[in-house]
Every structure is written in C-alpha cells, then in structure tokens.
Amino acid sequence: MVEIITNKLNPQVLPHLDVWNWEVPVYLFLGGLSAGLLVLASGLLLLQKGGVFSHTERGPFSYAVKAGSLLAPILLGTGMFFLFLDLAYKVHVWRFYTAFVYTSPMSWGSWLLVLFFPLSVAQALVVNREWFQKFTFLKPIINLTEKYLNLIAMTNVHLGAGVGVYTGILLSTFYARPLWSSAILGFVFLLSGLSAAAALIMLLAPENEKLMFSKIDMYLISLEGFATTLFIVGGITGSENVREAMIYLISGNYAPWFWVVFVFGGMILPLMLETLESLKKVKFSPIVPILVLLGSITLRFVIVFAGQEFPTFA
Amino acid sequence: MARERKYAMIIDTKRCVGCSACVYACKSENDVPEGFCRDWIVQRVEGTFPNLKMLNRSERCQHCEDAPCVTNCPTGASYYPGDGTVQIKRDLCTGCKACMAACPYDARYIHPKGYADKCSFCQHRLKDGLKPACVTVCPTKTLHLVDLNSNDGEAEKLMEGRTVTQDKVHAGTKPKLFWLA
Numbered sequence: 021m022v023e024i025i026t027n028k029l030n031p032q033v034l035p036h037l038d039v040w041n042w043e044v045p046v047y048l049f050l051g052g053l054s055a056g057l058l059v060l061a062s063g064l065l066l067l068q069k070g071g072v073f074s075h076t077e078r079g080p081f082s083y084a085v086k087a088g089s090l091l092a093p094i095l096l097g098t099g100m101f102f103l104f105l106d107l108a109y110k111v112h113v114w115r116f117y118t119a120f121v122y123t124s125p126m127s128w129g130s131w132l133l134v135l136f137f138p139l140s141v142a143q144a145l146v147v148n149r150e151w152f153q154k155f156t157f158l159k160p161i162i163n164l165t166e167k168y169l170n171l172i173a174m175t176n177v178h179l180g181a182g183v184g185v186y187t188g189i190l191l192s193t194f195y196a197r198p199l200w201s202s203a204i205l206g207f208v209f210l211l212s213g214l215s216a217a218a219a220l221i222m223l224l225a226p227e228n229e230k231l232m233f234s235k236i237d238m239y240l241i242s243l244e245g246f247a248t249t250l251f252i253v254g255g256i257t258g259s260e261n262v263r264e265a266m267i268y269l270i271s272g273n274y275a276p277w278f279w280v281v282f283v284f285g286g287m288i289l290p291l292m293l294e295t296l297e298s299l300k301k302v303k304f305s306p307i308v309p310i311l312v313l314l315g316s317i318t319l320r321f322v323i324v325f326a327g328q329e330f331p332t333f334a
Numbered sequence: 335m336a337r338e339r340k341y342a343m344i345i346d347t348k349r350c351v352g353c354s355a356c357v358y359a360c361k362s363e364n365d366v367p368e369g370f371c372r373d374w375i376v377q378r379v380e381g382t383f384p385n386l387k388m389l390n391r392s393e394r395c396q397h398c399e400d401a402p403c404v405t406n407c408p409t410g411a412s413y414y415p416g417d418g419t420v421q422i423k424r425d426l427c428t429g430c431k432a433c434m435a436a437c438p439y440d441a442r443y444i445h446p447k448g449y450a451d452k453c454s455f456c457q458h459r460l461k462d463g464l465k466p467a468c469v470t471v472c473p474t475k476t477l478h479l480v481d482l483n484s485n486d487g488e489a490e491k492l493m494e495g496r497t498v499t500q501d502k503v504h505a506g507t508k509p510k511l512f513w514l515a
Contacts, residue, residue: 021379021380021381021382022378022379022380023378023379023380024376024377024378024379025376025377025378025379026374026375026376026377027354027357027371027374027375030370030371030440030443031369031370031443032434032443032444033434033440033442033443037434037435037440039431039434039435039444040431040435106430106431107428107429107430107448108428108429108430108431108444108448108449108450109427109428109429109447109448109449110429110448111448112425112426112427112428112429112448112449113428115409115411115426115427115428116408116409116428118409118426119408119409119410119426121407121408121409121410123405123406124405124406124407124408124432125406126406126408126430126432127408127409129408130408191435193402193405193406193436194402194406194432194435194436195402195436195438195505195506196402196435196436196437196438196505197435259504261504328435331438331440332438332502332504332505333502
C-alpha cells in the first residue's frame, strides 16, 4: 500500500495543472490558421501569373491572394484577443514588449507578431487596393507598399511559417509537461495551420479556385499525417516520462477526440474526399473544409488539455 | 566585494512530524491569500500493517540552478538575483502562466491580484540577516537554510552519514532542496 496525502491546496495545480483553458487552444488554432493564410496568400502572390517567381501561366488566384492576405491579420488579431483574455494580469500586457528573452518562445512569438501585423496589413491593403484606395489617408501606405510588394510578400512567406511553428514550440520547451516537450510539435501545428488555411480558402473561394485548394490541402494533409505519426513515434520511443504521456494521449481520456475527430475526421476522411474530388468522382462539398477546420481546432484542444493532465513523474 | 551566496534548503524528514507550522508561518509572513500556499507538506505512507513506514516532507520552490520558469518567462519577471534563489518581479509579470507550465514541481500559483507567486526563501528576511519564516518557526528543527558557497561546513555536517534525496532530478533543473532520510 502506498498512500500519499498532501495539504497542497493551490487550486490550479491540484489534482493536476490547470492553467490554460479554452482561450489558449483557440489562440493557437487562430494563430496557426492565420499563419497558414499568410504563407499561402504571399506564396501564391509571388507564384501566380505576373508574380516575380512566376513560371506558369496559371492564375491569377485573385480570390485566395486577396482574402488570404486580408484574413491573416484579422484572424491573428482575434486570436490575440483570446490570448489576452487568458492573461491573469491584463494591465501588464505591454510588458511583453519591454523585454526580449531569447530562451522564451513566448517572447520570440510576441516580437514576431509585431512584424506580422504591419507587413501582413500592408500586403492586404495593396492586394485589395480597389476597396482601400478610396480612403485617401491609406493612399501613401498603399503606394509605398506597392513599390516593395515583392520583398514584403517574400518576407511574409517566412514570417507566416515562423508564426506557424511558434504556435507549436510555444508548448515544446515545457519539460514539466512531457507530452509537449517534442520539437516536432512545431511542425505538426505548422502543417495543421497550413491545411486549415487551405480549407478556409476552399470554403470561401469561388468555384474556379476551389479545386486547386482541394488539391493543395490534399498534399498538406498527407504531410500533416506523417508529421503526426513522427510525433507519436517520438513519444512512445522516448523516456519513460515522455512515453507515458504519449500513451495517455493516444489511449486516455482524450483518445476518442484525438483518433476520431482529429485523425479520422480531420485528416483521413477529408483526404479521401479531396482525392475523389480531384479525380472528379464526387462533387465539391463544403463538408470537407469544415471537417479539416474542426480537426485542426480539436488538435489544439487535445494537445493543450492532455498535456496539462500529465505532469512529469516524481 | 562580498562573496556570492548560493542558498539551498536541507530538510530532515526524520525530524518532521507534519505539523504544518511552516505552511502557516509562510502564509502569515508573506500574506499568502486564502486557499493558496507557497509551501506544503506531503505525507507518504507505505507498507502493510503492522509494517508501515511514514515519511513527512515539507516542500516548496526548489530555487533551481537551471530554472525552467526563468528560461520560459517572456518578460524577464522571473530572474536570478545572484544569491542562488529564483525571484519574481511583480511589476513585470503579465500572468501568462508560462512559468507554471514550465515548473516540474508545481511550485507556483497565480495570486488573485494577477501575478505569479511562489516561495522566495523569504528574501526580505535574508536581507536583514534573518532565516526564512518556515525555518524559524519549525518546532522540530527539520528545516535548514544553508549557503552552499560558504565554507562553514553546515551543509556537510547535516548531510554526513545520511541518505540525501532530491526530487525529479531527471528534469535537469538542478534543484536545491535536499531531503535527509
């Protein structure tokens, strides 16, 4: 018999750490989605017909570039609002910007977001010029950005990838929560964000652009699936600490959400449907992108919650 | 210049009766709000009657040498003041809880006013040449604050001939609480 009694009563750590609720997974989802949108929109802006990297007569993918560029800063702003809701000391939020702590992913993230906003907004203003140029005060910004649009779009591709990875490695440096202490989590979240972004464009875009995003998403889901496999393999071949945490994820309380909603509903099923769509065997259905988006947000919830429930062992 | 200190705590589990005086001394000394604590007692009983073994352990922040709370704090609020302890600058804290997620010992909590809070080894008392409140109040002389950089031999004397254990060493944080059994 072993019995452990403690009068440790801090409510946030008993019976297990419970510091991050729904706000943080929602932020991680919106941050990843927004990063994915910026990568896709900026990448296509450069690759499409007339773009500086163009080697194809395809495009212009005007809807994806316009909507992606515009939604990226809006969704990130919304995500950051949820992050703000989670802060316990809200009036000190500006303190993120009085320091740069290079060992803290959260600090890197805070400063990356400072770059993300002006650059993504500038790109959004130029590619949606026909709406924004009627505001005369925006004209000088639009004209200035237009001169450097290629450079800004090239930067934005990498900035988006950086923010996408950051939404994952934000959790990776916490050895105390062994499920999270995996570097590949950054890649899983980046690919999930890219796939969710392709799904959102697929959902909103006009018919002629939908099919291409269905194909892009198909490839992204495949990569996401293998990155997730590596995450699981890395976990179960890890130290006892990490292994038990991974076993908890794949067979514990959150396993139905992980396997059914994320793996099957968010990856396998949409991958099959998108392949059939691309082969023109089935008609496009908005259910596919909705499944991908649901899977993507479920992934964040499952990782954040299961990770908190499994602290490092004594 | 005075030499740099490296405070650590040695806790004699053979002397501890689990009275919780350390917990309540700390709460009153540091205005710890109701429902929260900076230190706590763990009581572990094992075996089958009549061969039962009981261990009482007073626990608190480990003031790690390689503290993940300091590494992960995005604002520099958690820091090493240079005396071997880990402290929090409240005016820098945003309440983001990265330190709580990073701590393998669950030593921190969010104060109802918003900032992260934890054991400070009663830094304000150390500055006045006093011992921490928990050490001062302990009726069985279980708790000892020692300076590992000192050559007074206090730490060595306490540990001599005893089994010394530390908690979650595998976390790699170089904790500075030592339990004697």
